[in-house]
Amino acid sequence: LDGNYTWSHCIGLPITTLTNLGAANPHGPYQNNGPNDRTLDMGDCTSNAAISALDLRHIANITFVATTPKYSGGSWLNRLASTWTFSTIFQTRSGAPFTPGIGGDQAYSGVAIPGGGALPIPQRPNQVADVVSPTRRQGCSPAPCVSWFNASAVTFPAVGTYGNMGVGSLRGPGFWDWSQTVSRKFQVTEGQQIEFRAEAFNVTNSLRLGNPNVSLSGGQFGKITSSNGGPRIMQFALKYVF
Numbered sequence: 339l340d341g342n343y344t345w346s347h348c349i350g351l352p353i354t355t356l357t358n359l360g361a362a363n364p365h366g367p368y369q370n371n372g373p374n375d376r377t378l379d380m381g382d383c384t385s386n387a388a389i390s391a392l393d394l395r396h397i398a399n400i401t402f403v404a405t406t407p408k409y410s411g412g413s414w415l416n417r418l419a420s421t422w423t424f425s426t427i428f429q430t431r432s433g434a435p436f437t438p439g440i441g442g443d444q445a446y447s448g449v450a451i452p453g454g455g456a457l458p459i460p461q462r463p464n465q466v467a468d469v470v471s472p473t474r475r476q477g478c479s480p481a482p483c484v485s486w487f488n489a490s491a492v493t494f495p496a497v498g499t500y501g502n503m504g505v506g507s508l509r510g511p512g513f514w515d516w517s518q519t520v521s522r523k524f525q526v527t528e529g530q531q532i533e534f535r536a537e538a539f540n541v542t543n544s545l546r547l548g549n550p551n552v553s554l555s556g557g558q559f560g561k562i563t564s565s566n567g568g569p570r571i572m573q574f575a576l577k578y579v580f
Contacts, residue, residue, distance in 0.1 A: 341400040348390040359360040389506035395432045402426040422522045430514035434549065435506035436491055438463055441555030445500050461530050462501040467491035469508060471560070475547075478561055484511070486550040489560030510549035514567055516541045536572070543570035 405423045409416035439460030439505040447461075471488040478485040487508060495501040548564035 339400075339402050341398070344396070346393070346395065349387060350390040350392075351387055374540070386557040388504055389435045390505060391435055391437075391506060393435050393506065397431040398429070400426075400428045402428075422520060425519040425521070428515070431512060433510040433512045435509050435550055436549050437505050437507065438503060438552045440501065440556060441553040442496055444495055444497060446498050449558045461495075462502045462503045462505070463492045464495045465491060465503045465507070466493050482500075483558060483561040483563045486547075486562050487560050492554060492560070494554065494558040507540075511547040511562070511566070513546050514544075515539070515546075515567060529580060533575075533579065534579040535575040535577075539571045540567060540569060 403423065403425050404421055405421060407421075409420045411439070437460070440463050441460075443461065445461055457543045467488065467490065469487045469491045471485050473485040474487070476485050477483070492503065517539045518541050519535065519537045523535065524532045524534070526532060547567045548566040550560055550562045551558040553559060
């Protein structure tokens with residue numbers, strides 16, 4: 339039995355800030371790297387330092403390996419139950435931060451419109467109420483979707499202004515997975531073996547939710563319509579060693 343736990347806290351600049359900095363302005367205002375390399379706002383890019391999208395606050399892993407005893411002689415059932423190896427991997431982590439965007443150029447800066455530059459910088463909305471949703475993790479419409487945060491608490495900023503919502507101010511669902519392996523080597527002769535393995539990933543076939551839709555302009559804003567990780571997968575293998 340083995341395990342580990344990691345607590346971490348990652349603070350940094352939005353990825354688009356790092357990738358869109360002008361070569362001549364490594365610490366200057368936002369840059370678009372578009373045809374005119376226009377400035378998004380007049381603030382230093384470091385003013386947007388916040389919780390990073392890589393901030394997975396809690397991560398835990400547990401591994402377990404056990405082998406049944408070797409039975410010599412006795413009934414065929416005892417011999418069949420001998421030397422099976424069970425290997426378990428369980429992992430879990432907290433949700434990743436995300437940042438809602440308005441999906442357009444509400445500030446009339448000319449650089450946040452998709453296609454306006456190499457990597458357009460999303461503008462953020464205003465938060466006007468508590469974003470915690472009373473229907474969190476419940477189904478919603480149009481199906482299939484799952485409610486995650488209170489979309490009514492987020493609005494477009496006034497034309498010509500930027501929103502007050504912070505970078506990485508919301509978090510998506512956590513993730514967990516249980517994988518299992520069962521194996522045994524059958525001795526055929528002194529120099530020959532047959533190894534059997536059965537493996538299963540996402541043993542419980544559980545749905546792990548992805549992050550919600552973050553574009554305020556979209557009809558599914560605040561709702562989760564994707565999954566994180568696949569369905570249960572099982573595979574079997576038989577190997578002859580000689």
